[in-house]
Amino acid sequence: MANTVVDVWGQVTPETRSSYPSAPEPHEEWALDGGTAWVYYSPLNRRQLVRPVILSDGFSGGSSNLDQLWQGLEENGDFRFISELHATGRDVIILGYNDRAASITDNADTVIDCVRRTLAERVGQSKLVVGGFSMGGLVTRYALAKMENDPGLPDHETAIHLSYDTPHQGAWLPVALQAFTHYATDKWGDAPGLGPVLSQFSALLNSPAAKQMARWHLPKADGTAEQAPERVAFLQALDEIGGWPRAVRKIGVANGVDTGDGNGVKPDAVAVRCDGETLTDTWLKTQAQGEQEVARLQKAGEEALVVRTSGLPEVDGAPGGLFTVPSPAGDTGSFGLAGLLMALLGNEVDPDVIATSCFVPSVSAVAAGDVADQNALYQAITPDRSDLDAFLCASRNEGHTTMTEELGAWVVNEIVSGS
Template sequence: MFYSSPEQTHVKRPVILADGFSIGPSEPALLWEGLENGQYPFISSLRENGFDVILLGFDERSASILDNANVAMECIRRAIADREGPAMLTVGGFSMGGLVTRYALAKMESQMEDHETSTYLSYDTPHRGAWLPISVQAFAHFVKDHWGSTPGLGPLLSRFSTMVNSNAARQLLRWHVETADGAADVPVDVSAGQDQARTDFLKALERVGGWPQRPRLLGVANGTGTGAGNNIPAGVPAVVSSGPQLGGTHLDTQNKGQQTVAQLHKAGADPVPVRTSNLPDIDGAPGGLFPKAPLLDNAANFGMAAMLAGLIDQEPAELTYNASTFVPTVSAVASAGIEDRNTLYSKVDRESSDLHDFACATANEGHTVMTTELGQWILAKLLEA
């Protein structure tokens, strides 16, 4: 845990905010930078209004949500022990961090342990599941399988696949692809199922009550609540390679119904088709967009696939769409599942939400981006308590 002021050892009005999903340990300096020096100075705004911010990081962000929830529970206990006065806690997190703290608070209640928390807060958290294009997942594994031992490049070419197959990713993603080990006559085929790790996590969450019962439940979404999508069309090429190693490979945006969503081709071998069925056209749905990686030329999900293809072919792949929806709005506000196309693209039904109150962005924006609109809404809600 990292206090918002380096010299701070005690807190009066603690606000614990947990880090989200990635590979490797949390990077407090980058987390701070995004919250304080972006569009809205969130940390300063909270501190100026009497709150003490505690940023909760993890040794491994891709570890099981259940394991990192134990870290969150210890952070809550320490904040209570370090607190001066009787003020109740605010506890929550960004993206996966919202699920980590949701489970932690609910588990503490199930154990009859007082978490002394009056407000739970989630920031673009995938309560009903996250989305990573099936074509991108399969391509990440295809690259690792065939080029993951390339001298000098192997770790970079394997990293995306490792991330996709991590414990946390399996728990977060509504649809998950473990391997691209298919053939021309035995395609990689994905339907409406989900990884067993996600099924097990949802059962574990249900065993502790699903949600903490004592706090007020607040949330924000980086996607619109009006049903307005991000204008990414369904069933069109997003990445196409014509290079010497991957020529003929293409990754398409997701369409509804049956679809060959990708064709994976290594020179000298038969192409491997990737097929889907019973999925919605979700890439263009309202929601927080897959985050860009500033150190990798702002590549997002499709952009990351194009970057990997360019490294292998030593020439750029054609990239039509860089990012797609990562956390649909209905997932972030816990109002509906993300399997139903009509629900995805409809105005959010407030009465269906598991949250007591929530705010949606005016326009679809980057996942977990701290904006003035959402930051001010959170501050106003915390000041109401």
């Protein structure tokens, strides 16, 4: 247990950092207020910033790993996104943050600093493309809207805002998993080896960005799942600056389908169960409507804690980008991560685990409905329902922020035709 490492939401620990191949040396590296940007000039532009595309990192713990971000865009999917942008004469700036779990509004200031620097370095008058992946789409959305509403800030000179599987209407992390994480941290957070990992994950769930992004947040194992006050305040702040940047074309993609067809996860099913050295008859269920016992948590020798929810929709099975995380045991999903932690705590996990669940519902990624509405979650998405000017949903429910030819090529075409 002492050498256990769990890589949560792409978070790179010293033990796993070497497993990510290095990106090519950037042509320029910018130290920004709250972050870092790597600049890759298009070969067509002779190392000049002519047609800039800023791509923001998303949510995780600690600082951004720009090697990993570059790999995700260029090497880990089936579409070389940066190369394809370069082939159209677009210069690519990948933007990371000193603290990816910091407030969205704080990291938006880093975006603003990056836009300033880009405009200062740009040759010519081509307008910018600014956007991001997962929460990076929200951070850039807020930044551009703020620049339009604050007279002390410059014109962002941006033609397109891009969001790639961004939780515009909120993200979903199973309440059962949140409860188990907090419960395990309370019981074993001081233990050597796994304890720091549990504490890190629990702290990540309670970070400013997670509270702002999650549609339902559980602050502690015996708490109530609801919108965190931080999310309510963020939505109010976003509304006060208009909700969206107005002077841009808003485009976005979802890693889930637009047909209303779910991912096959049934509601009120036991997703993962264990029994053993440290936990007794402990189980987590997928989310159902109405009153539900969603988890039973019991440390050996103690009374059980039963976690209940009320009035939530069947989000685990909804169409959308799936929760996936890399780990030493291979990529897994939300409930698979819980099973891994249960096993690491010395318990036998039932083999028939429902490994993953929806993370960003399609209606959230394309801003087309309330994720708290059961009907909206499973309804076919039409253009008139979306706040975006153009969007594309995937032809299958796939891993959150997966770079595919289907989605990547559509984005490149939209950028070329609109900027």
